[in-house]
Structure formats: structure tokens, C-alpha cells
Amino acid sequence: MALLIDSPVWPWRGRRWSHLVSDVSYDELHAFVAAELGIPRRAFQGDHYDVPEELHEVAVAAGAVPVGSRELLSRLAAAGLRVKKPRPPQRRGTAGG
Incomplete structure (x- = not known):
């Protein structure tokens, strides 16, 4: 179990x-x-924080484990912490008589 960063x-x-x-x-x-990292809580994106490039190495030095994006998502989902973005509503076709 860890903090993960892509x-x-x-x-x-x-x-x-x-x-x-x-x-x-x-x-x-x-x-x-x-x-x-000093990033404010209001920057939380539902299940993650976006970290600017200049803080990436700071996060790793502080203990975040670098992983690929797919591994990050799969481990987040396996932990039950993944929040999926809502899907946009489907457009309804017009009824044609």
C-alpha cells in the first residue's frame, strides 16, 4: 500500500x-x-491530485512511488478509491412519425 505518482x-x-x-x-x-507538497485541499480532483512537473521529484523524494498511468489506475480501482467521471448524457434522436 502506497502513495503512487505517474x-x-x-x-x-x-x-x-x-x-x-x-x-x-x-x-x-x-x-x-x-x-x-503544500498543495491546497481545494485542488483535490475527486480521487487524485494533479502535481506539476516541478513537484514530481519532491513527491518521489518524500515517498511517493513512481508507476505507470495504467498501474496507478488499476491499483486505485483495486483499492475501491477510483471515482469515475460522470458520462455525458446521451443525445436522444428525434422521433420520426
């Missing part, structure tokens, strides 16, 4: 980001992020 390959607003999760609990994740 590589900072996700582009957004001119920066690259990684995802940080816990496969133990959200409490563990919130405590780690506050103590080690």
Missing part, C-alpha cells in the same frame, strides 16, 4: 502534470499533499 506527461495550461493517488485512503493522500 510521470508528468499530461499537458494543461502550458505545464506538464502528473497524478498523485493513495491506494490506502484519501486521508493518507490529503495528509501527504499538505505536509510534503
Whole structure:
């Protein structure tokens, strides 16, 4: 059981980001992020924190385990902590007489 971080390959607003999760609990994740990275709780994305590239190595040095994105997702799901994004509503076709 661990804090897991993927590589900072996700582009957004001119920066690259990684995802940080816990496969133990959200409490563990919130405590780690506050103590080690200084990222505010309001940045929590439902089941993960987005970590900017410049904090990736800080997170690893503090104990986060680097893993691939697929492993991160599978371990998060196996722990029962994965929150799936809601699917957009399906468009209904028009009824044709």
C-alpha cells in the first residue's frame, strides 16, 4: 500500500502534470499533499491530485512511488478509491412519425 505518482506527461495550461493517488485512503493522500507538497485541499480532483512537473521529484523524494498511468489506475480501482467521471448524457434522436 502506497502513495503512487505517474510521470508528468499530461499537458494543461502550458505545464506538464502528473497524478498523485493513495491506494490506502484519501486521508493518507490529503495528509501527504499538505505536509510534503503544500498543495491546497481545494485542488483535490475527486480521487487524485494533479502535481506539476516541478513537484514530481519532491513527491518521489518524500515517498511517493513512481508507476505507470495504467498501474496507478488499476491499483486505485483495486483499492475501491477510483471515482469515475460522470458520462455525458446521451443525445436522444428525434422521433420520426
